[in-house]
Amino acid sequence: MAGAEDLSKGLTQLSLGVDSHKIIVGVDYGTTYTGLSYVSTEKKDINDIVVVNTWPGPARDADHVEKAPSRIAYPNENTDMESPRWGYQVEPGMTAYSWTKLLLEQRMPLGGYEDQNLEVASKAGIMKLPEGKTAVQVVADFLTEIRDHARRILEKRITEKILAATPLEFWLTIPAIWSESAKNATREAALLAGFEGSSDRPKDRIFMITEPEAAAVAAIRKSIHDGMGDCVKPEDGVLICDCGGGTVDITTYLISETSPQLVFEELCTGIGGKCGSTAIDRNLYALMSERFGNAFDEIPLKRKGPGSEFMNKFERVKRDFGFSKEDKINELRLKMNLKDPDPTFYDEEETFVLLSNNDLRKMFDPIIKQIIELLQQQIEDANREAEREAINRIILVGGFGDSYYLRQELVKHFESAGRITITVPDNPQSVIVRGAALRGLEGIRPKTRRSRRHYGFQRWIPFREGTDSELDARTDPFTGLKMVSGIMKWMIAKGEKYVDNYNSDPHNLKILHFEGDSLRKHLLLFSCDLRDAPERYDSDKIEHVGMIVVDFRNVDLAQFEKKKVNGIETTVLQYAVKVVFGAEEGVLKFLVIANDAVIGTANIDFSQKTTISQVHVPRSSSQPRMAQKSLEYRSPKKDTSP
Numbered sequence: 024m025a026g027a028e029d030l031s032k033g034l035t036q037l038s039l040g041v042d043s044h045k046i047i048v049g050v051d052y053g054t055t056y057t058g059l060s061y062v063s064t065e066k067k068d069i070n071d072i073v074v075v076n077t078w079p080g081p082a083r084d085a086d087h088v089e090k091a092p093s094r095i096a097y098p099n100e101n102t103d104m105e106s107p108r109w110g111y112q113v114e115p116g117m118t119a120y121s122w123t124k125l126l127l128e129q130r131m132p133l134g135g136y137e138d139q140n141l142e143v144a145s146k147a148g149i150m151k152l153p154e155g156k157t158a159v160q161v162v163a164d165f166l167t168e169i170r171d172h173a174r175r176i177l178e179k180r181i182t183e184k185i186l187a188a189t190p191l192e193f194w195l196t197i198p199a200i201w202s203e204s205a206k207n208a209t210r211e212a213a214l215l216a217g218f219e220g221s222s223d224r225p226k227d228r229i230f231m232i233t234e235p236e237a238a239a240v241a242a243i244r245k246s247i248h249d250g251m252g253d254c255v256k257p258e259d260g261v262l263i264c265d266c267g268g269g270t271v272d273i274t275t276y277l278i279s280e281t282s283p284q285l286v287f288e289e290l291c292t293g294i295g296g297k298c299g300s301t302a303i304d305r306n307l308y309a310l311m312s313e314r315f316g317n318a319f320d321e322i323p324l325k326r327k328g329p330g331s332e333f334m335n336k337f338e339r340v341k342r343d344f345g346f347s348k349e350d351k352i353n354e355l356r357l358k359m360n361l362k363d364p365d366p367t368f369y370d371e372e373e374t375f376v377l378l379s380n381n382d383l384r385k386m387f388d389p390i391i392k393q394i395i396e397l398l399q400q401q402i403e404d405a406n407r408e409a410e411r412e413a414i415n416r417i418i419l420v421g422g423f424g425d426s427y428y429l430r431q432e433l434v435k436h437f438e439s440a441g442r443i444t445i446t447v448p449d450n451p452q453s454v455i456v457r458g459a460a461l462r463g464l465e466g467i468r469p470k471t472r473r474s475r476r477h478y479g480f481q482r483w484i485p486f487r488e489g490t491d492s493e494l495d496a497r498t499d500p501f502t503g504l505k506m507v508s509g510i511m512k513w514m515i516a517k518g519e520k521y522v523d524n525y526n527s528d529p530h531n532l533k534i535l536h537f538e539g540d541s542l543r544k545h546l547l548l549f550s551c552d553l554r555d556a557p558e559r560y561d562s563d564k565i566e567h568v569g570m571i572v573v574d575f576r577n578v579d580l581a582q583f584e585k586k587k588v589n590g591i592e593t594t595v596l597q598y599a600v601k602v603v604f605g606a607e608e609g610v611l612k613f614l615v616i617a618n619d620a621v622i623g624t625a626n627i628d629f630s631q632k633t634t635i636s637q638v639h640v641p642r643s644s645s646q647p648r649m650a651q652k653s654l655e656y657r658s659p660k661k662d663t664s665p
């Protein structure tokens with residue numbers, strides 16, 4: 024706790040109101056566990072970062088105090104409860120909500136490694152939401168408790184008065200495989216929880232960092248400085264594999280310098296899937312359902328869901344798996360109404376579910392197989408990109424990264440070939456939260472990152488006779504030329520390198536604005552996960568990310584050309600949109616440019632999800648007004664704003 028004392032001393036010495044001083048708070052909101060860390064900006068080293076290890080609640084498990092369960096229970100569903108309980112305060116038998124983070128991401132993960140049992144778990148009510156609340160609201164309720172806990176811890180260290188005068192900079196981690204809408208949902212929850220924009224602490228800010236990047240920052244820094252030998256060196260290709268509860272996230276970095284500064288860049292597009300350790304839990308549910316049918320399925324969630332006695336025991340069994348070679352039978356107490364149960368699977372007298380090591384192997388192996396496939400794919404991609412066998416290190420982090428069985432299987436597969444070493448840092452579960460604070464403190468980050476997907480807009484180009492379909496033909500209202508619509512303009516390609524705050528090339532737009540029309544113009548952003556993106560936007564491999572709303576209500580329209588169309592005075596809105604990748608906010612940003620000047624930013628609206636079939640630009644010329652007015656897509660939904 025030396026770091027905490029130093030922080031306290033350092034802060035007490037500060038005079039109040041010194042604006043440049045801040046406290047960085049790392050928040051690793053995980054599917055199963057959440058971590059907190061903090062450091063004063065007066066400090067300069069990874070060892071000054073304090074990982075919070077005190078959490079409220081009687082059920083605290085001394086094994087993993089560096090994180091608290093991502094779990095919340097509400098008073099209206101539990102007796103003798105006046106306010107929500109969270110983390111270790113949630114005890115077996117309470118109605119509580121777990122794994123909610125996975126509900127923030129509704130799309131198929133990259134690489135298609137979907138867990139079929141996720142649906143099973145969801146149907147069994149394991150991932151249900153309280154009535155009347157969305158996943159974002161439940162996550163926000165949980166994060167509110169985390170924010171309050173962070174404030175309480177800091178108040179204790181530095182007094183309420185100093186805390187009130189010191190801005191907090193929150194660095195929240197998110198899976199790198201998250202889609203833009205899942206990232207945005209996380210940010211929304213954090214804003215609702217008051218990490219930024221709260222009236223009592225207006226100077227607090229929130230930033231987001233991807234989990235593997237946070238892990239890389241901390242694990243690589245630690246490896247360079249811990250003096251344990253075999254440290255990370257220039258030219259090393261380091262693969263960070265974050266095996267958490269919900270997701271496995273893999274990212275690869277090429278180290279170019281370690282001293283005096285750490286310089287590294289992302290080597291290829293990272294990959295991942297929802298094959299974290301809860302996938303093993305879901306395999307347990309599937310097996311129980313298969314063995315015991317309704318007798319298991321109908322057991323209420325509070326007796327079998329995450330946090331129940333049954334699952335707490337399974338957690339211990341799972342963590343211990345692999346250490347011992349003997350074929351032991353594990354006993355998990357669970358009372359079930361079974362007629363003549365098979366004594367191999369259920370001990371009726373003791374009410375024990377019996378699980379053999381072979382059963383456990385069957386739960387682990389398919390998940391480990393997915394992880395191996397992901398690793399193999401990433402190593403191949405990285406080596407191809409580097410044009411040499413660049414990867415020589417795998418660093419396993421995350422709680423599941425601590426699994427003896429997983430490590431053994433990975434060693435068998437990768438290390439035995441001789442070139443790759445596999446290491447697990449101390450406290451692999453808290454590496455990520457440490458890295459989040461380190462990012463805020465030192466600004467360490469990769470020099471370049473790789474785009475996870477292609478992102479782009481659709482546009483019109485001159486019609487190519489013999490190539491384009493007449494059905495997609497349009498007449499350019501400005502030039503009268505024959506055009507084809509629906510051709511993608513990709514602003515960034517999958518795998519393309521980009522630096523922080525990289526501004527894409529401009530996407531130029533020219534539309535007619537009729538008086539009385541809405542001044543909020545819409546533009547759809549699309550993405551694609553394929554290596555080679557299709558040319559047309561109506562391919563089923565292209566996803567609609569969201570609707571960008573460009574607001575001209577506060578823009579001086581006198582700067583635009585005016586034109587008479589059918590006798591009506593109209594404004595020719597000629598502008599460009601640039602996409603900003605790698606912003607510290609952790610989400611995509613958009614700049615709007617007109618007459619060579621930035622006239623504003625635009626927001627993306629993820630709620631306006633439209634299927635591709637709904638966003639087809641009308642094809643027939645029987646809609647002249649639409650065709651005449653815009654070279655771009657206009658929202659199918661009538662916008663009623665002025």
Ligand SMILES: Nc1ncnc2c1ncn2[C@@H]1O[C@H](COP(=O)(O)OP(=O)(O)OP(=O)(O)O)[C@@H](O)[C@H]1O
Nearest residue numbers: 053054055056267268269270300342421422423426
């Ligand atoms: N030794 C172990 N073997 C297998 N699983 C383990 C072991 N130790 C911890 N776990 C699992 O790891 C998960 C917790 O790890 P971690 O805190 O890294 O995940 P998380 O941050 O909650 O999830 P995510 O990052 O995917 O959202 C839990 O599902 C836990 O059961």
Ligand SMILES: [Mg+2]
Nearest residue numbers: 053267268421
């Ligand atoms: Mg995690």
